[in-house]
Amino acid sequence: MTFYDEVGGHATFEKLVQVFYREVALDPVLKPMYPEEDLGPAAERLTLFLAQYWGGPTTYGETRGHPRLRMRHMPFHIDPDARDRWLAHMRTAVTETKLSPLHEATLWDYLERAAYAMVNTFEPSGIGPEASGRPTLETRARQESTENA
């Protein structure tokens, strides 16, 4: 019996990720980071990753290869604010998924540590698309060069 089986298999991870992306879709900082307008494919990737991580089928690895999550997140501006938003939506998702207290604590401990590990910047602006009025490094550099001209 893996953790994946214990919590109810694929349906449980689908539910978790579905609630998570329902919240992400409403988040003015996180939503613009997603390269695709449709969050469906991103939801599918996260579901398959989590299922594999917790001992379920290895479909994620077969289709996406080695997770290398830190590297795959480098194009996105993940500062403490983004991390806390991500975790807040996961908190909602974990609560709505209704696991046993032990499973919930185990899953939450992992998600929290993983989210802290994904932070890749403490700069106010920088990586990825503009979000919530935060300029990209390119936009900022352009603004500064016109100001200095």
Ligand code: HEM
């Ligand atoms: C801390 C804040 C985080 C932010 C803002 C964030 C944001 C993103 C974005 C914008 C993508 C690209 C969407 C896509 O095309 O799939 C992505 C992909 C992904 N994220 Fe995160 N993420 C965060 C943390 C995490 C954590 C903690 C995990 C794992 C526990 C995770 C797992 C994944 C996975 C599996 C993918 C798809 C990777 C692939 O196969 O391409 N993310 N994330």
